[in-house]
Amino acid sequence: MADISAVLSPLFDEKLGRLSTTIESVLSQLTSQTQRLTEVEERVSTLEDDVHPLKAQMDAQQSIIQTLTEKLDDLENRSRRNNLRIIGLPETVKGRALQEWAFNWLPTHLGFDALDLPLAVERVHRVGPDLNPQSGRPRVVIMRLLNFVDKSKLLQAFHRANVLDYNGAPLRLFQDFSASVSLKRRAFSPLCSELVAKDIRFSLLYLARLRVNFNGATHYFDSPTEASRALRPSQSPERSVLPFPPRTPSTRTRIGKP
Numbered sequence: 001m002a003d004i005s006a007v008l009s010p011l012f013d014e015k016l017g018r019l020s021t022t023i024e025s026v027l028s029q030l031t032s033q034t035q036r037l038t039e040v041e042e043r044v045s046t047l048e049d050d051v052h053p054l055k056a057q058m059d060a061q062q063s064i065i066q067t068l069t070e071k072l073d074d075l076e077n078r079s080r081r082n083n084l085r086i087i088g089l090p091e092t093v094k095g096r097a098l099q100e101w102a103f104n105w106l107p108t109h110l111g112f113d114a115l116d117l118p119l120a121v122e123r124v125h126r127v128g129p130d131l132n133p134q135s136g137r138p139r140v141v142i143m144r145l146l147n148f149v150d151k152s153k154l155l156q157a158f159h160r161a162n163v164l165d166y167n168g169a170p171l172r173l174f175q176d177f178s179a180s181v182s183l184k185r186r187a188f189s190p191l192c193s194e195l196v197a198k199d200i201r202f203s204l205l206y207l208a209r210l211r212v213n214f215n216g217a218t219h220y221f222d223s224p225t226e227a228s229r230a231l232r233p234s235q236s237p238e239r240s241v242l243p244f245p246p247r248t249p250s251t252r253t254r255i256g257k258p
Contacts, residue, residue: 073178073180077177077206077207081148082122083142083143083144083151083176084143084144084145084154084174084175085175086140086173087140087174088166088169089138089141090166091131093166098124098125098126098141099121101124101166102121102124103118103121104118106143107119110158112153119154120146121143121145121146122144122145125141126140184208187224188210191231192204192210200212200213200214201213201214208222210224210227
């Protein structure tokens with residue numbers, strides 16, 4: 001028995017020594033990982049503390065940027081108050097002919113008195129590079145008047161006339177808006193087309209607010225979604241697209257050169 005113990009004891013000591021060394025190595029690595037994890041947690045906590053006020057600052061700056069953007073857009077639209085945006089005028093009308101058209105032809109065919117002519121037009125020009133007159137749709141014409149009242153009278157006269165053409169080319173006159181406002185107003189286009197088809201009185205107010213007049217009542221809608229819900233209560237084909245029956249179509253006068 002003593003002989004067996006003498007033989008096995010060195011073997012056990014060797015094995016236990018290796019196991020002890022391995023355990024110490026694992027403990028050392030575990031301690032190191034624990035320290036590194038603690039450092040990471042501390043750094044994350046520090047970063048979170050630093051990020052929190054930065055997020056608040058970013059939110060405040062975003063609010064300021066939004067306010068400044070709205071003010072800038074408002075200033076741009078105010079600078080366009082005297083502008084008319086004219087669509088459909090043939091490309092062949094250019095240079096002095098374009099100026100003559102703006103100074104005399106347009107106000108004359110919209111019923112302005114001869115004493116009011118020529119209008120005080122600051123400038124009139126087309127938007128974009130030159131195009132071939134035969135290339136298709138003509139470029140938009142921007143007409144800037146010195147007098148806001150004259151611009152309003154031209155626009156009102158066009159709305160009363162409803163239809164205006166130049167040598168057979170139908171013309172349309174609009175208030176000139178910034179790109180962002182134009183995009184908001186364009187979102188109402190499908191509904192406006194339906195209202196026109198139903199011959200229901202409406203107007204699109206600045207910035208982009210739809211006003212519908214029917215049977216002495218006035219309805220206001222601040223978004224296309226809101227207007228669609230109110231004006232399209234049912235998509236059933238058996239029912240009218242709009243809840244209002246159409247009025248008797250009004251007589252429209254076509255003015256301008258044949």
